[in-house]
Amino acid sequence: MSFAAAVFYVLALLAVVSALGMVLNVRNTIAGAMSLVVTMIALAGIYVVLDAHLVAVLQIMVYAGAILVLFLFVVMLLNLRSDEFSPSRSRLVKLAGVALGVWALGSFLALLPGALPKVVEIPADFGSYRQVGLSLYRTYDVAFEVTSFILLAAIVGAVVLAKRRLS
């Protein structure tokens, strides 16, 4: 197994464990958010192994560096300390839910081998900022402009929602 493959499996394990840590953590919301940060950084490492360098850097800059800081902000501002799982579900329903989930995931994973297309060779600087930039600004420029409108809508929406009522 090459070094890159070993790195991938270690990062994959780290990502899954931290994701479980975020979802199953009821006592401490901040620790859950930090687990999600670890998942994001592990995913960024996996993107580097998959030759997606620009996406990996943007994942750290935007997701781990800004979006999750925003989550931490809100948790700190609202002083959210702990949570509980809902006590009103019976044990049978919980067991049925877990069994259904495991069956669904297992059957999907069993369908995978042989169902996926073949892997092709890629050029040397695939996934570098030049290639993605050329693709973004030449072929998919309309999508790029539309995302700027989405961001504008988000900014206006966030400012309107966070303002206090003047009345």
Add this chain to the structure above:
Amino acid sequence: MVIPLEHVIGLSAILFAIGTIGALTRRNLVVILMSIELMLNAVNLSFVAFARAWGDTLGHVFVLMVITVAAAEVAVGLGIVISLFRNRDSVNVEDVSLLRW
């Protein structure tokens, strides 16, 4: 590609499943939003894996769109959570169930 494509898609499926469990079972609104972020990340991983498999940078461009939409959604979503907290003093989803039958 140094890893078989099935393993990467399998990892994406597992992360998506974990995110779905979080969004369905947790009661804290902020944790539900974080689980949705996890699901979006799992989908990003799928896109990147297929982009690598087919040598098409459309996968990376779409990941940029997904990251942008996720950032916008988090900003507005957390704004809603803050407004909700100001009015009801709780971010428990079972306290905002007025429209439920």
Add this chain to the structure above:
Amino acid sequence: MPIDVIIKVLFIILVCVAAFAPVITWVERKQSAVMQDRIGANRANIGGLTILGLFHPVADVLKLIGKEDFVPDGANRFLHALAPILAAIPAIIAFAVIPYGATYQFPGFEPTTLVGADLDWGLLYIFAIGSLATYGSVLAGWASNNNWSMLGSLRASAQMISYEVTMGLSVVGVFMVFQTLKLTDMAVAQDATFRLFGFLETFGVVQNLPGWLSWLQVPFWGVFVQPLGFVMFLTCIMAENKRPPFDLPEGESEIVAGYLVEYSGMRFGLFYMSEFIEVVVIAALLATVFFGGWSIPYLSKDSIIGGLTPMMGATLATALCMIAHVATFLLKVVILIWLQMQIRWTLPRFRYDQVMDLCWKIILPLSLVNIFVTGALILLVQGAK
């Protein structure tokens, strides 16, 4: 792991981190003393020998190690211990992509570049690491279980996130001029000179630049091709590091050290050290992007090696050139550290609304104008050629 990578990493850790950071504490004391017309701290001695107070960093470290390491009541012990580590790690690993020397080809060996990791997207890596540095401040305030800490940490994170945006935008102009994000290539591109009045010839004002005007050459440094970008980047990156005049989050006289108030002993020492290591990172990054990195002005690497080889052979010439380049880089880092210290001890602290105004209302529009004007000039020059 190959031996040359180990040597490069050791150089970075031993020189840039371990040697510079304690010396900067001494520089801070002595430079402020000189600027304020006093003597500064000079009492720490070993055996009655005080060398201008150079033993004070040693005294500092001993004092910090000896203090009680407490965690406040009701605070999360794990997060309280994690926050200083999360503040220190991004400061140290940011050195990985900064080139402190060029690519040298010793006869009989492969060419080797004096950099930790020659990433294709080196500048983006630094921004990514800078955005991770927010977590140390955010967690420190929360984990202290203290109202004033939380206030300081909220201010710190808002300031750091805002200035990340403008930090990225103000350096886009440099990226457009040098056409690369690779820091080693940027340093190599700054190894050349350009004629100050060359634009007259490019735009067809004169046919051939007369000899006396064409003698006036300027090194192709980032600070000469992007002066506004340099000023904006310096402001933004000092705000990102929470150095004075942007140190409201850790305001020493207002909110009693802000988010650092419940930290003492070596935990505080780690925060303190990480701030000074970031001063060195800022100086090294400014030197690489705006001041030519390892390059000696007016003496390109090829001319040095070409000039010295007939006298003493290729190996010795390359070695001397390497030593000269590394020394030039360290000299530039020292000068830029001095500049940051000057700014720190001259300007009073900004108020919080002034900090936010400066970022969003002044620097952001200016950086967009900078990008626009740079793009227009590049298109004009390319069209004229």
